[in-house]
Structures are given as structure tokens and as C-alpha cells.
Amino acid sequence: MQTTILANIPSPPQGVWYLGPIPLRAYAICIMIGILLALWVTHRRYTARGGDADMVWDAAIVAIPAGIIGGRLYHVITDNDKYFCDTCNPVDALNVTAGGLGIWGAVALGAVAVAALFRWKKVPLAPFADAVAPGIILGQAVGRLGNWFNQEIYGRPTDVPWALDIFYRVDDNGEFAPLTGTSTGEVITSVHPTFLYELLWNLLIFALLILIDRRFRLAQGSIFALYVAGYTLGRFWIELMRDDSATMILGQRVNTWVSAIVFLAAVAVFLWLQRRRRAVVNETE
Structure with a gap:
């Protein structure tokens, strides 16, 4: 019995192009576009609330490097077996351009850096946090396109019409090179495009x-x-x-646990903020 695939999402044939000796990596380009969009949204929202535009750029100066470092640290810590094993090269842990930035570490360390900056300048942090939030998740949505180019962050094999085709990629020597190589046209597998699910979810949260x-x-x-x-x-x-x-922790992926724990913490903080606001309002009446 022959199965006819009606419509699958193809992966890009490659994720790296060369301008002479200079590699142009789609992953890095998507991250940079996401950062620029986040800055644009944050600038508009923060200044509309009476915030100082210079604080947006000051925050970016400390948040971007802190976010990259934090994101890479989280990735390396949670996937340490990829970098610290008998056949691994630990130096690869520093190769950010090859992919591997954990959003948890990026947001966490970036937030710490921005909080320290606002504390030092004696500027209220909460209004800026509210201004930057939609921009962050919009930037994350764009950044997920980098995973599409890298053929990573995908789900289990599936035969749904919107399945993502993962191509076999090789380098100039014909060796398997999934990140830096070029597609041979051979489809290794068809999977759930979880990068796309997250991209669409992030856009939904941005709008909400x-x-x-x-x-x-x-x-x-x-x-x-x-x-x-x-x-x-x-x-x-x-x-x-x-x-x-x-x-894996207790049969579940580490990011599944982190998602559940951080979700509960965020809901608790949201409820606490509303309760504190109501208490302040009642005191002033």
C-alpha cells in the first residue's frame, strides 16, 4: 500500500551561507531580527507610558549579552552530555552560532542584569517589565525560525498534512552535516513542526x-x-x-518540569500583585 503525502512543510535546504570566508548563519540572523523587533516594541510601549527612551537602549546593552550568556549556560548545563563526554569537545560549549540557547537562562540572566541596572539608576522596574514583555515573546517567535533552518526542536514522527520534512544534509566532502551542510533532497523523517507550534503560540500570547x-x-x-x-x-x-x-528527570524532559514550575510561580506572582493592588486601593479609600 502506497501512502501519498498531500502537503508537508519542507525544511530549508541549508542554514548557513558563505559570503567569501564569512558564514551567514540563519539562526543568528533570526535571533538578531527578533531582538530588533523586541526593542522596537519595547521602545514604543515604554515611551508611551512616559518612560525614558534612553533606558530602553541602556537595558538592551546589558540584557543582550547577559541573555546570550544565560541562554547558553542553561543549554550547556541541561545538555551537558553533548559537550562533556569521552568523545566530546568541551570547546563546543562556547560555539553559540551552532545553535543551543535556552530561553529560560536567557530571560532569567537578562532580567537580573536589567533589574540591577534599574536599581542602580533608581528607576522603577515594573513599568519597564510590562512594556518589554510583549516584545520579548514576539522576539522569541521570530527566533524560532532559526530552529527551522537548523532542523532542530522538532517533535515525534507523524503523517499529518503539515508534517515537517527533515532533510539529509552533507558538507562539501559528502559527510553528514545537519547544521552546516546542504540538503541532498533525501527526507530522513517527517515530524511534528514543534518550532512552528511554539512560534504560533508566541504570536497568540503577544496579541493577548x-x-x-x-x-x-x-x-x-x-x-x-x-x-x-x-x-x-x-x-x-x-x-x-x-x-x-x-x-530526563523522573521520566519527563527537564524543560517540561521547568515549564510547569515556572508557570505555577508566575500565576502565584500575578495573583499576589492583584491582591497587593487591591489592598493599596482599599487603604486609600
Whole structure:
């Protein structure tokens, strides 16, 4: 019996191009576009609230490098077997351009760096956090396209019409090179495009954050808490669909646990912020 595939999503034939000796990596380009979009959204939202535009650029100066370092640290720690084994080269842990940035570490260390900056400059952090939240998740959505080019962050094999075809890629010597090589046209497998699921989920959360911020009067810091809760809720069910190698804890992927724990923490913070706001309002009446 022959199975006819009606329509599959193809992977890009390659994720790296060369301008002479200079490699142009799609993953890095997507990350940079995502950062620029996040900055644009944050600048508009923060200045509309009366914030100082210079604080946006100051925050970017500390958040971007801190985010890259934090994201890489999280990835290396949770996937340490890829870099520290008998046949591994530990130096590869520093090769950010090959992919591997954990959003958890990026947001966490980036947030710490920005919080330290605002504390040093004696500027309230919560209004900026609410302004930056939609921009962050929009940037994350664009960044997921980098995973598409790298043929990574995908789910289990499937025959759904929107399945993602993973191509066999080789380098100039004909050796298997999934990240840096060029497609031979051979399809290795067809899988759930979890990168696309997360991209679409992030766009949905972006739209909801903008809508909620316009429609409701919430305590300062609430939009950022909702961003964290919304993202981790989606990441939880998407992680359950993934089939690539990952560190496992009690039978579940480490990011599944992190998603659940951070989601509960974000919801608790959101509720606490609303309770504190109501208490302040009652005291002033």
C-alpha cells in the first residue's frame, strides 16, 4: 500500500551561507531580527507610558549579552552530555552560532542584569517589565525560525498534512552535516513542526498581552507575569510532543518540569500583585 503525502512543510535546504570566508548563519540572523523587533516594541510601549527612551537602549546593552550568556549556560548545563563526554569537545560549549540557547537562562540572566541596572539608576522596574514583555515573546517567535533552518526542536514522527520534512544534509566532502551542510533532497523523517507550534503560540500570547494591557487595569508587573505564565503554558504541552534528545528527570524532559514550575510561580506572582493592588486601593479609600 502506497501512502501519498498531500502537503508537508519542507525544511530549508541549508542554514548557513558563505559570503567569501564569512558564514551567514540563519539562526543568528533570526535571533538578531527578533531582538530588533523586541526593542522596537519595547521602545514604543515604554515611551508611551512616559518612560525614558534612553533606558530602553541602556537595558538592551546589558540584557543582550547577559541573555546570550544565560541562554547558553542553561543549554550547556541541561545538555551537558553533548559537550562533556569521552568523545566530546568541551570547546563546543562556547560555539553559540551552532545553535543551543535556552530561553529560560536567557530571560532569567537578562532580567537580573536589567533589574540591577534599574536599581542602580533608581528607576522603577515594573513599568519597564510590562512594556518589554510583549516584545520579548514576539522576539522569541521570530527566533524560532532559526530552529527551522537548523532542523532542530522538532517533535515525534507523524503523517499529518503539515508534517515537517527533515532533510539529509552533507558538507562539501559528502559527510553528514545537519547544521552546516546542504540538503541532498533525501527526507530522513517527517515530524511534528514543534518550532512552528511554539512560534504560533508566541504570536497568540503577544496579541493577548497587548489586548489585556489595553482592556484591563492591572497591577504593575502583571503583564510580565502573564507573559511568563502564557509562554510556559504553551511550552509545557509542546515539550510533551518533542522527541529529540534531552535531559530526563523522573521520566519527563527537564524543560517540561521547568515549564510547569515556572508557570505555577508566575500565576502565584500575578495573583499576589492583584491582591497587593487591591489592598493599596482599599487603604486609600
